[in-house]
Amino acid sequence: MVGINKRRVRIGMIGHRFMGKVHSHAYRDLPFFFDLPVEPVLSDLAGRNEEELKAAADAMGWASYETDWRRLVERDDIDVIDIVTPNNTHAEMAIAAAEAGKHVICEKPLALSVSEAERMLEAVRKAGTVHMICHNYRFAPAVQYVKRLIEEGRLGRIYHIRAQYLQDWIMDPSFPLVWRLKKEVSGSGALGDIGSHILDLARFLVGEMDEVTGMMKTFIQERPLGEMSGGLNARTDRERSGQVDVDDAVAVMARFQNGALGVFEATRFAGGNRNGNRFEINGEKGSVRWDLENMNHLQVYFTEDEAGLQGFRTINCTEDVHPYAGAYWPPGHIIGYEHTFINLLAEFMRGIAGETAPTPDFEDGLQNQRVLEAVEESARTGTWVKVSRPGSLTGQ
Numbered sequence: 001m002v003g004i005n006k007r008r009v010r011i012g013m014i015g016h017r018f019m020g021k022v023h024s025h026a027y028r029d030l031p032f033f034f035d036l037p038v039e040p041v042l043s044d045l046a047g048r049n050e051e052e053l054k055a056a057a058d059a060m061g062w063a064s065y066e067t068d069w070r071r072l073v074e075r076d077d078i079d080v081i082d083i084v085t086p087n088n089t090h091a092e093m094a095i096a097a098a099e100a101g102k103h104v105i106c107e108k109p110l111a112l113s114v115s116e117a118e119r120m121l122e123a124v125r126k127a128g129t130v131h132m133i134c135h136n137y138r139f140a141p142a143v144q145y146v147k148r149l150i151e152e153g154r155l156g157r158i159y160h161i162r163a164q165y166l167q168d169w170i171m172d173p174s175f176p177l178v179w180r181l182k183k184e185v186s187g188s189g190a191l192g193d194i195g196s197h198i199l200d201l202a203r204f205l206v207g208e209m210d211e212v213t214g215m216m217k218t219f220i221q222e223r224p225l226g227e228m229s230g231g232l233n234a235r236t237d238r239e240r241s242g243q244v245d246v247d248d249a250v251a252v253m254a255r256f257q258n259g260a261l262g263v264f265e266a267t268r269f270a271g272g273n274r275n276g277n278r279f280e281i282n283g284e285k286g287s288v289r290w291d292l293e294n295m296n297h298l299q300v301y302f303t304e305d306e307a308g309l310q311g312f313r314t315i316n317c318t319e320d321v322h323p324y325a326g327a328y329w330p331p332g333h334i335i336g337y338e339h340t341f342i343n344l345l346a347e348f349m350r351g352i353a354g355e356t357a358p359t360p361d362f363e364d365g366l367q368n369q370r371v372l373e374a375v376e377e378s379a380r381t382g383t384w385v386k387v388s389r390p391g392s393l394t395g396q
Contacts, residue, residue: 176226
């Protein structure tokens with residue numbers, strides 16, 4: 001139900017599977033937890049398969065649907081375009097939405113290349129509309145609390161960040177050649193799919209990277225054809241097969257502009273790791289550890305603790321003092337993955353209301369793309385590669 005005296009923000013979303021379900025849930029729950037000056041309305045869902053699209057719209061609470069995303073973008077009764085489609089469609093959709101005067105929110109990675117990301121950023125800047133990229137892990141209360149501790153100087157000078165994103169869902173050689181395993185659609189494999197998340201967290205928490213070196217590996221070169229069927233599940237055509245042309249795993253070392261060192265690993269071949277997004281940050285005054293699979297807990301160590309009591313303590317980041325946690329349940333009543341999207345969309349709605357300039361935005365998406373591209377170049381050349389500086393577009 002739309003709140004009294006609140007401006008309706010009419011959402012048009014393109015795509016309806018895994019991320020479509022996540023975003024739909026977040027829009028629906030957002031007014032329940034956050035008292036914002038605007039309120040999202042699930043107006044229209046766009047997709048290609050009308051039968052599946054209609055079923056998804058009915059199940060997720062969308063008022064209507066369109067089988068052509070271009071008609072959705074052109075409609076006067078839509079304020080926001082939310083893009084949850086495969087990566088090769090992001091640029092065309094986002095640029096068209098910006099040119100139509102829509103606010104735009106887009107799943108990661110932002111684009112297939114730096115040049116595409118630059119054009120997307122130029123388009124939203126020219127339009128003057130609000131834009132965000134869905135690096136949702138920034139919005140776990142524990143991660144936001146780490147950001148606060150660093151900004152307050154509680155960890156002192158930062159020396160290290162080491163981060164992993166480990167999954168195992170494509171280890172079976174019979175798992176099909178879905179779009180996430182095709183370079184022309186996804187841009188890269190583990191690097192862009194999950195590595196982009198930990199690289200974004202590193203930028204958010206530690207700062208910009210100066211140069212990187214990396215290696216990439218594809219373990220299974222050929223797979224049966226197939227397509228995603230919801231979540232990370234897929235349907236397989238066992239009669240036909242195709243070549244995998246993206247990475248299954250990537251390892252990266254980075255030097256940061258502030259002198260910190262980074263070590264990163266992303267793989268979809270780490271058996272037993274369903275969604276292991278983890279980082280540890282070490283500074284001169286202390287350290288922190290976080291793991292998405294135990295996302296409410298933050299491990300914290302301070303060097304100033306007295307001898308005999310030094311060591312990592314575990315903080316349950318569900319107190320009112322922890323960012324976003326006060327919007328939900330009493331302390332100790334934990335929240336989950338879906339709430340990171342609710343928190344992100346709260347910032348997006350505040351931006352549309354004119355209260356903030358929400359981040360991560362397309363500029364963050366572009367800088368993340370620059371890091372991804374530098375890693376790919378390093379893996380290809382076997383050298384350290386400089387990362388282009390933020391705040392500039394090619395040719396400017």
